[in-house]
Amino acid sequence: MQRVNDMATTTLEFSGSLRSTIGRTPLLRIRRLAPAKPHVELYAKAEFLNPGGSVKDRAALAILDDGERRGLLREGKTILDATSGNTGIAYAMLAASRGYKLKLCVPENVTPERLRILRAYGAEIELTDAMDGSDGAIRQARRIHEAEPDRYFYADQYNNDANWRTHFDTTGHEILEQTDGRVTHFVAGLGTSGTFVGIGRRLRAHDAGIHLVSVQPDSPLHGVEGLKHMDSAIRPGIYDPTLADEDVRISTERAYAATRQLALEEGLLVGVSSGAALAAALDVASRIDQGVIVTVFPDTGTRYLTETFW
Ligand SMILES: Cc1ncc(COP(=O)(O)O)c(C=O)c1O
Numbered sequence: 001m002q003r004v005n006d007m008a009t010t011t012l013e014f015s016g017s018l019r020s021t022i023g024r025t026p027l028l029r030i031r032r033l034a035p036a037k038p039h040v041e042l043y044a045k046a047e048f049l050n051p052g053g054s055v056k057d058r059a060a061l062a063i064l065d066d067g068e069r070r071g072l073l074r075e076g077k078t079i080l081d082a083t084s085g086n087t088g089i090a091y092a093m094l095a096a097s098r099g100y101k102l103k104l105c106v107p108e109n110v111t112p113e114r115l116r117i118l119r120a121y122g123a124e125i126e127l128t129d130a131m132d133g134s135d136g137a138i139r140q141a142r143r144i145h146e147a148e149p150d151r152y153f154y155a156d157q158y159n160n161d162a163n164w165r166t167h168f169d170t171t172g173h174e175i176l177e178q179t180d181g182r183v184t185h186f187v188a189g190l191g192t193s194g195t196f197v198g199i200g201r202r203l204r205a206h207d208a209g210i211h212l213v214s215v216q217p218d219s220p221l222h223g224v225e226g227l228k229h230m231d232s233a234i235r236p237g238i239y240d241p242t243l244a245d246e247d248v249r250i251s252t253e254r255a256y257a258a259t260r261q262l263a264l265e266e267g268l269l270v271g272v273s274s275g276a277a278l279a280a281a282l283d284v285a286s287r288i289d290q291g292v293i294v295t296v297f298p299d300t301g302t303r304y305l306t307e308t309f310w
Helices: 056-069 086-098 112-120 130-147 161-178 194-206 252-266 272-287
Strands: 027-029 040-046 078-082 101-107 124-128 152-154 185-189 211-217 246-250 291-297
Touching: 027 161, 040 161, 040 272, 056 086, 056 161, 078 086, 078 130, 086 101, 086 112, 101 112, 101 130, 112 124, 124 130, 130 152, 161 194, 185 194, 185 272, 194 211, 211 272, 246 272, 252 272, 272 291
Parallel strands: 040 291, 078 101, 078 152, 101 124, 185 211, 185 291, 211 246
Antiparallel strands: 027 040
């Protein structure tokens, strides 16, 4: 199925599959919040427009495809992983569409919206202690898998190369196409790090001079859903700390403020990690006189409406 903006040039198909709606997201120009500099452009990849509402649709699709291709995921297996929500929603959507069962280990402080969405797709959820964060969920998923390895396909998004590779093959490639190869700076938050590592490697393969900026919360106890404080967390196996030219820290308060601004001044109702990415991208924009900065807005703000910061 073609997206609307492709319609003018291509034949419209009416029999598209769910997978055909994942990816090929628009690259949005951020105009009102960007500094008024004639030679600085700021763009955000609108990953909240994926069908599951987040960038994680891409990783989940790639991980399940890879598992099926390698014969590890097949009829009768239950998909298992730890997730703070978005990857779980993506797995749940795809598992339902392919007829697989799904079991997720989720920290109990996940927003109620996410839990309701997961349950609507029929996922089985095991809540883990909020104080243990996403690491507690990871440890529980490992325990479940070790106890019954034959029953589960352990998707393991933190250590699965299919995660970053799909961003190399799809998201990174799209950013090069959508900017006509003009991108000079790339800014993205670190969760599993799949987005940053995959896109970063793709952009570097195109031009070794592209400046890569990774974004983390500034403390272990933070409110930036989806991002990890790498120094204090279980480090994802796919994370490559040598890739970034700069690794910046953003406070929860700054991420909240930028998220509010995106809704009020750009008309973009996105999640808190988008606010963190914007704050870091604005810091880059404020110190250069020329360049094309691209960042990623990972998920929709409708998943955070019960939060009080709005
Ligand atoms: C809201 C949100 N932002 C950012 C990320 C980070 O993406 P990645 O896991 O590719 O590093 C995630 C990952 O779950 C997320 O849910």
